[in-house]
Amino acid sequence: MPVPTPALSEFSLIERFFAHATRPGEHVALGIGDDCALLRPPAGEQLAISTDMLVEGRHFFPNVDPRALGHKTLAVNLSDLAAMGAKPLGFTLALALPDSDPAWLAPFAHGLAALADRHDCPLIGGDTTRGPRNLCVTVFGAVPGAHALRRDAAQAGDDIWVSGTVGDARLALGALRGEWPLTEDDLVQARRALEWPEPRVALGIALRGVARAALDISDGLLGDLGHILERSGLAARVDVDAVPRSALLAAQPEAIARRCSLTGGDDYELCFCADPSARDDIGNIAAKLGLPVTRIGTITLRDTHRARVDLHDRRGTSVDIDFKSFDHFQ
């Protein structure tokens, strides 16, 4: 039967479990407990906003470590700020839960708060209700408008870069689903990428005024790069052998490694486009952050007679990938 009020008391639940995520910040005029939170955005900057909804059985396994899930719920949203070059200001959390089990809520809140704390991004508002488990975070950041890393700003001739390595999350998912075997040790390592992604917030901020366009790799490198190309009206040449892989992924059969690195989702690394004159700056940023970045190709003009992404290997030989067969998530 529908009831108009939440069956869990949102104030007490949030006060009990999420208090350590709600500390006031320089930009928080009013936090949880009123009709609205009140943010003071930095003068002259734009407010970057992203919302993501995670559903049990679709975005996470029911038996996932709740601490990891708390981390990831916020991480995927901070990753969207990173991809825009925005500095985190705060976030709201709406939760539907089948029950208010402290054995689940406490570690979930802990994982969430630890990441929030590291990024100085307090919980400023929330809603809780009973229902099939569903986690919806909306995150707020600030960025000077002229420096926002938009998807529509790539230019022909730009280098295409990827941070970190990609594909480990998909490697873990495939092993968990029984698509391919993985040793226990390797699975532990791959699961870390799947369950504890690190949003590249510092990199996104450092790339303001250096990169032109960026996004985070959540649905797979090639598919995500396609969003930049589509919105910028351009195409790309990509060296599939240049796409950065972890040692773990590189040790897998080539077909699996290629599939995971090119079309695997849930990586949350940044893919960004920058003028070749920015290579030194980008190298310096990477060195300063201790985060490798790798050039994987070039933005080109669109030729409607060719595929939008022209793939080749390290020898320059054209690589033909049947994306449809890869894209079995759709």
Added chain:
Amino acid sequence: MPVPTPALSEFSLIERFFAHATRPGEHVALGIGDDCALLRPPAGEQLAISTDMLVEGRHFFPNVDPRALGHKTLAVNLSDLAAMGAKPLGFTLALALPDSDPAWLAPFAHGLAALADRHDCPLIGGDTTRGPRNLCVTVFGAVPGAHALRRDAAQAGDDIWVSGTVGDARLALGALRGEWPLTEDDLVQARRALEWPEPRVALGIALRGVARAALDISDGLLGDLGHILERSGLAARVDVDAVPRSALLAAQPEAIARRCSLTGGDDYELCFCADPSARDDIGNIAAKLGLPVTRIGTITLRDTHRARVDLHDRRGTSVDIDFKSFDHFQ
């Protein structure tokens, strides 16, 4: 099986069904389609933010008119802005849906967009995924910080006001649940209150600098008033016969009418506190907006030996209500 990518294509779904809700606004630098939306908040104002999650079978009946549901999904969030005195700037929508049935999505989007349009509050970002039906809106508004209508700002001696009438939504819900009978015509009228609540945005903005504290009545007048009292450290005297009822509710048996008006939820009228010197101003605002407002009581100092809300009837006789027995939603 968990899959890391949404099974519904969010861009195409939002483009197809929600395009009419996404028009650019003065304060929208970038709308749907990038990692983040970009808002330009009005200089010197604070950003008011609220998030609400609606779950099928809990907040709405599975067979509710999707157009009404679209309206209400945004209305309950705009109501939170109204309660803060904030002017709407935009909203994000995260949707979990069991399928992408156009016969549901089109009217849902229509109801949502019609209200968004009336309040100049465009859809600026979204997320869609398959899952048990769940609607999460996060709404953004602007308010000069000094004029925000906070719950903690009531003062002893303030008048307590209520806009419109309260209780009709609960009257409808009770009839739909079989708690009491209602004629078909009466049910049609009561359902309008339940399914098409009107957020009091213009009233909230007009009350800036006139009222001290406010909130919207979503969980029932007395319970919600309790939030103001608790956060302001005060108490109240309320004349239960002064609480404004529709003609429909006034025609019901007194026990039902009192129960619905005092503890019924889902009204989305404003309850606000203001200095008695503001009575003329408030009367003028009400006249200008064509929205009745009614004085129902007075804020008092807290006496820990007495109930926080001291109820009496029009003859001044103390009224004793067993709140626990009313509060069967919890």
